[in-house]
Amino acid sequence: MEADRNPIEIREGRGDADLRRFAEVDAESFAGHAATNMRWLAAAAPYAPLRLAVLEGEIVGGYMLLPVGQFFGGRSVPTQGVTAVAVHPAWRRRGVAGALMRDCVAFAREQGSALAPLHAATVRLYRRWGWEVGSQTLRQIVRTAALTGLSGSGRVRANPDRSAIEAMRRAHLRQWDGPLDRPDWYLSVEWDPGDPETLRFEYGWYEDDQLTGYVRYESERQAGGWIRLRVQEFIFTTLDALRGLLGFLGGQESQSSHVAFVHSAVVDASPLLWLLPEPHRDIEVQGFLCWMQRIVNIEQAMTARGWPARAAGRVELEVTDPVTGVERVVLEVEGRSARVTPGGSGQVRCGIGALSAWYSNALRAQDAVRLGLLEGEASAVSAMDGLVAGGLPWMPDFF
Numbered sequence: 560m561e562a563d564r565n566p567i568e569i570r571e572g573r574g575d576a577d578l579r580r581f582a583e584v585d586a587e588s589f590a591g592h593a594a595t596n597m598r599w600l601a602a603a604a605p606y607a608p609l610r611l612a613v614l615e616g617e618i619v620g621g622y623m624l625l626p627v628g629q630f631f632g633g634r635s636v637p638t639q640g641v642t643a644v645a646v647h648p649a650w651r652r653r654g655v656a657g658a659l660m661r662d663c664v665a666f667a668r669e670q671g672s673a674l675a676p677l678h679a680a681t682v683r684l685y686r687r688w689g690w691e692v693g694s695q696t697l698r699q700i701v702r703t704a705a706l707t708g709l710s711g712s713g714r715v716r717a718n719p720d721r722s723a724i725e726a727m728r729r730a731h732l733r734q735w736d737g738p739l740d741r742p743d744w745y746l747s748v749e750w751d752p753g754d755p756e757t758l759r760f761e762y763g764w765y766e767d768d769q770l771t772g773y774v775r776y777e778s779e780r781q782a783g784g785w786i787r788l789r790v791q792e793f794i795f796t797t798l799d800a801l802r803g804l805l806g807f808l809g810g811q812e813s814q815s816s817h818v819a820f821v822h823s824a825v826v827d828a829s830p831l832l833w834l835l836p837e838p839h840r841d842i843e844v845q846g847f848l849c850w851m852q853r854i855v856n857i858e859q860a861m862t863a864r865g866w867p868a869r870a871a872g873r874v875e876l877e878v879t880d881p882v883t884g885v886e887r888v889v890l891e892v893e894g895r896s897a898r899v900t901p902g903g904s905g906q907v908r909c910g911i912g913a914l915s916a917w918y919s920n921a922l923r924a925q926d927a928v929r930l931g932l933l934e935g936e937a938s939a940v941s942a943m944d945g946l947v948a949g950g951l952p953w954m955p956d957f958f
């Protein structure tokens with residue numbers, strides 16, 4: 560194979576020339592502009608490792624990692640969010656992306672991380688390398704007029720303090736399985752350096768000077784028509800913040816026909832189902848990219864997460880990983896924490912992807928059996944499901 564004749568080297572990206580070349584590769588891959596890419600690459604450089612693929616002496620692709628946490632069972636697990644995976648069109652179908660993903664697993668692990676989530680434009684590439692679907696991200700499009708009557712006690716204020724936003728998120732989002740535990744720099748990399756032509760707004764909801772909600776959106780006039788609001792983030796910790804922020808968005812009604820909550824910014828079972836009198840007439844749902852999840856270090860993934868208070872039991876796993884091989888471990892859960900020891904009988908057998916989807920509460924082990932993704936005695940499989948029962952998956956962060 561060509562890839563064997565010309566070994567693909569993966570190395571750290573450093574310096575301006577590397578950033579510039581990757582900005583071009585990324586621009587051509589995503590139909591963007593290299594100048595815009597340089598803005599976020601420069602903003603990310605102090606925090607986020609850039610890994611580049613070199614073939615025949617040329618930079619032909621790469622990816623970036625966002626060092627964050629991810630909430631599971633109420634605790635923040637060390638994570639690398641995988642983003643900007645791109646291979647130049649002239650160098651595709653030679654295994655470069657595969658080499659990047661294998662590097663990603665080893666590198667994320669070396670960084671001390673247990674998990675590596677991503678949003679997949681192509682599921683089969685990532686599935687081949689051990690990622691599995693957590694959910695399809697949803698775009699919930701709501702008639703703006705349906706929101707106008709809503710109000711809450713408190714008020715909006717533009718541009719809330721970033722560390723206050725992250726602190727509110729950390730306290731609130733740990734009740735789901737999957738949301739990012741973001742460092743305070745996160746929005747300065749993922750939001751601020753976007754295309755300067757796009758109108759972007761941020762508002763906080765304050766009750767007695769305390770931040771209880773946050774909305775972040777783009778606003779765009781559609782050719783010859785209405786303004787479309789694209790809500791990228793929508794956090795509410797109280798009913799007043801929910802009703803207040805929705806009513807605030809509804810205030811755009813005279814110019815805007817619809818508000819789109821994109822990338823699963825609201826949880827799939829939308830709070831609007833319980834708030835609006837006729838939700839089925841006012842909400843339309845569309846699917847977009849899949850959130851995919853991957854464990855890169857089984858022991859760390861299991862021991863760093865939280866477990867439900869009543870969960871107790873053990874499962875002997877044989878996990879097949881396309882990058883690191885076959886591993887047998889015994890997982891024991893008790894008193895909200897887990898212990899992992901090497902060995903055991905491998906009574907439950909699965910790929911690392913299925914284990915990652917189960918870990919995320921996205922796929923029950925018993926359903927994975929019916930999908931041909933997991934094997935084991937029925938009693939062992941249901942014991943395994945009992946360990947994480949009650950958690951709800953949600954990936955509200957798009958990166």
Ligand SMILES: CC(C)(COP(=O)(O)OP(=O)(O)OC[C@H]1O[C@@H](n2cnc3c(N)ncnc32)[C@H](O)[C@@H]1OP(=O)(O)O)[C@@H](O)C(=O)NCCC(=O)NCCS
Pocket residue numbers: 560561562588589643644645646647650651652653654655656657658678679680681683684
């Ligand atoms: C998605 C993307 C990163 C894939 O890059 P790539 O280097 O072509 O990926 P690979 O070569 O590892 O795999 C692509 C295919 O080539 C095949 N392939 C790998 N090595 C090969 C070889 N030596 N000879 C022939 N085919 C080969 C793979 O099996 C795979 O087959 P599939 O299409 O049946 O799945 C690239 O198309 C891209 O940058 N797209 C635009 C940006 C994007 O969508 N990025 C992903 C964001 S989540």
